[in-house]
Amino acid sequence: MALTDTFPGLVARETSSTRFDFLVPGARCAACMGKIERGLMDLPRVASARVNLTNRKLSVEVQRPGPDAQTLIQALARLGYPATPFDPGEAAAAHDAEGRALILAMAVAAFGAMNAMMFSVPLWAGLFGQELGPATRTLMMWFSGIVGAPCALFAGRPFFRSAWRSLRAGRANMDVPISVGVLLTLAISLSETILRGRDAYFDAAVSLLFLLLIGRWLDHQLRARAHSAAADLLALQATVATRLDAHDHPVETPIKAIAAGDRLIVRPGDRIPVDCRVTSGASDIDNSLLTGESAAIRVGPGQVCRAGALSLSGLLRVTALARAEDSALAAIARLVEAGGQAKSRYVRLADKAAVVYVPVVHTLAALTFAGGWALGLGPREALIRAVAVLIITCPCALGLAVPAVQITASARLFRKGVLVKSGAALERLAEVTHVIFDKTGVLTEGRPRLIDPVEALVEMAAPLARASRHPLSRALASEAGDGPIADGITEHHGEGVEGIIDGRRARLGRASFLGLAGERHGETELWFGFDGDKRYRFRFSDRVRPDAAATIRALKARGLTVEILSGDVPDAVKSVADAVGIADWQGAVLPADKLAAVEARSRSGSRVLMVGDGLNDTAALAGAHAAMAPGTALDASQNAADLVFTGDGLMAVTEALDVARSARKRALENFGFAALYNAVAAPAAMLGLVNPFIAALAMSGSSLVVTLNALRTGRAR
Missing domain, CATH: 2.70.150.10 (Calcium-transporting ATPase, cytoplasmic transduction domain A)
Structure with missing residues (x-):
């Protein structure tokens, strides 16, 4: 029998092509992904190119003969994305370095904002009739600039680098207007300070960066929870x-x-x-x-x-x-990684909004400057209005809209025993329409238990059970508890164990091992008996989780369809399906078949939630629209899943779905508020009703509103 007959579809490899893996640190969003993949696919003999945003890994399949690694790296450099051959350790180090850089930038921005405010507050106190003298005002402006400007330049580096890389690649992302607004604000403030003008906005620039860095760091933390399941799968080898x-x-x-x-x-x-x-x-x-x-x-x-x-x-x-x-194990790992890459194609609402936001904001700022100058304003006043437009329409609320909701939802689910590992997982979970459950360890407890134990018989057989490593023997020994072990133990491979109990030879194992021609009765079983004496049967089953049936009813009540895909024998799967109320089920399903079933449901228009715990579930978990695993699952399965629930209850699946739907609602409300805010704030800035400082305050207020609304996520209805 060929290996492909036993494990179809998993072990065949393409011998006419070569695969290259690269680390692309600059890949941050769906736009980056699309540009990289399209750019490489335009090269001759490139069969496929896929980016995994979780670990910044780019996998390129090249038909032979075709471009070599150096050619691909040069092509990526021309696209504006420097790359190196992928190394897991280097990828982890780069991710950690990015986190440290964000924390440092955030700390510097916080320091700069607080200390620049210390000098700018006396300037603004003139609004309340406590006007400072010209010399004192200029001195305060210089002090504010000495503190605020360097801090803003340092803290803004993540945005400046991203904006410059984007512009070099011939496109504009959301970091471009942020960078332009900050740099113009600093330039105007420095000009006002040198020319002894009235206003300076160093504090506004550094405060703006602090708030934006909070959103960037929250997104980084959420992404840090998504680990590669493929490495954990191969660790089993x-x-x-x-x-x-x-x-x-x-x-x-x-x-x-x-x-x-x-x-x-x-x-x-x-x-x-x-x-x-x-x-x-x-x-x-x-x-x-x-x-x-x-x-x-x-x-x-x-x-x-x-x-x-x-x-x-x-x-x-x-x-x-x-x-x-x-x-086959390595093939499953490749399927898992491919599923994770496909999952990274999910485009978040903020990224979609950025496509419209960037050109609109730049156009409004340019029109404000040109229109103000044409209507008789001086270039200084026209530029201040244009900068106010850039600041007041800054995507801080837009940037916090999703991360703030995700953090709040993650915290609420954590208190319910559900760990959220991926920031986009909640968005996908809210969209699911079909749920696929594995049986063993998900709908059931995953531990064989003795059915209707008779204490005297259990105590009689326990000395042999304690000497065996077989799962059923361990279940029997667990039922009996601690105690003595039989003497003269001999384990017959695949048959059973025998030994001496109280001077009598006894056997525990298969029916044939005890001289019986008995047939199985649909239950997993062990037989026990002394030589020349009566034989006793121990029957085992994997108990259904107590709340499994209630969970299935709750999911159906929420409009979802449910099915079971299990690798266990069909009789066992049918028994559990009948117990929990699921009519659609399949048994003896191979890992590749599970993934194929998930893909087939997806092609038919369903958005699939996969709930599994075994190695045979990992490919399906990675390929599903959303995935959950119990805390007792294999590490690889937990890492392939988006959410992990602890405890013995299955109702966590329903609770996670409810919180995810609530989170989607709050995120949409936040986007709606951000749109309304910009619709009101942008015209006000264009008309000169707000200056850059008031614009920064308004922008901060919009961020606060978005954050407070996010705190409503997942509250009991």
Whole structure:
């Protein structure tokens, strides 16, 4: 049997193309993503180009023969995005450096705003009849400039760099009007100070930057929560494998050195290092992380095992079928990463608004300056009005509209036991129309439990159960609690365990192991008995979460459709589906099939929420419109998900949906307020009714209103 027969669609690799991965620190928004991808796709022999905004990773697929890495880097430089070969450590270091730079800039802006105000307040006190003398006013203006101007220039570097990079690439982002407004404000203030004018606005410039940096830092913090699941998936792969040399001597070999055809040994308790075929030996294999199946699977000669599975009992001799990077586990990791990149294509409302905002604001400022001068104002007064337009229409409220809501919603969900890892996750969650649940560990508790335990029988079999590593034996031992272990323990790989209890030989395991030809009755089971005595059966089940049925009803009441996709056997899936009230279900579903189902639902117009916990769910989690995982899930699954809920309850899914919908409503209200504010404030500035300082106060007030409205997110209705 070929590996592709066992795990279809996951292990085939394109041999006629080469993939390059680059770190592009300047990729920040959907516009950046589009420009980079379109620019590279215009190059000959480039098959695909995809940007992941979470880790700033660009993956380029080039058909052979085609451009080399240096050619691609030069093309990116011409687009205005310097790049280097991708290194996870370098990407993490760049992300941390950006966070430190934002914190430092924010601290400098806060210092500059407070201390510049100390000198500017006496100037504005003249509004209340406490006019200062000309010499004192000039001195205060110089002090305000000495403190405020350097702080503004330093704190504004994130915006200045972004604006310059954008302009060099032939476009204008939201940082361009911010940079122009700040620099013009500083220039006018310096001119007024030198010429002994009446007003200076150093405090307004640095205060503006402080508020904008808060929004930038909040967005950075939200993005920092999104980790790469692919690395966690590959961490499940053994780093070292035991390879047999030409003389059948075992040699510890790095996993990267294993090639197809190598002979390996897998000991009990080890993970399968690569996709392989068993040549001799037998063992129980725990595939729960790969397929979601709750029961171990018996494998023997001729059968295929997948990388990442756990060998529970016997010693296996296997032949490698693929390299580590070609394994099914690595293929799932690539699917997860591809899903994360596709998810990054979500364009936030603020980015969409920026497309209209930037040219409109620049046009208004230019018209204000030209119109004021044409109507008889001097160039100084016309320029002050134009600067006031740039400041009062600054996208501070627009920039805070989404991050403020996301932070508030994240905090409320945290108190409900739901961790939000991605800033855009709540926006996507609010849009879902269809929910797909995994069974084991999601709708159920993920732990086999003894059905109708008889205390006397449990105590009788417990000494053997405590000596076994089998999941069902551990469940039986857990039911019994601490106690003695049988003597003379012998574990028969894939069959059961035997030993001496109170001087009598006893066995615990499969029915055949105890000499029974009994058939399974649809339940996972163990048999126990003493030699020559009666046999007893222990039945196990994975209990449905107590609030699973209520959660399903609540989701349906909110207009969502629900289904189950599980890797477990169909009978077990049907039992759970009937218990929770889900009519649409499938069992024995492979990881690639789950992802295909998610993509099919998406193509049909549904926005899918995937809720899963196993390794077999990670690709579907990454490819879904939104994704959630329980706190008991595998680390890779949690990292592939947008939200993680803790505790034993499933109602957290419904609560997260409610908060997400509330957050979307608040964000839209904030955008509506920002639009109304600009519709009123811009004409006022154009008519000269406000100066740059009042413009900065108005802009700050609009930010405060947006923040206070965000605090209403997720409140009980």
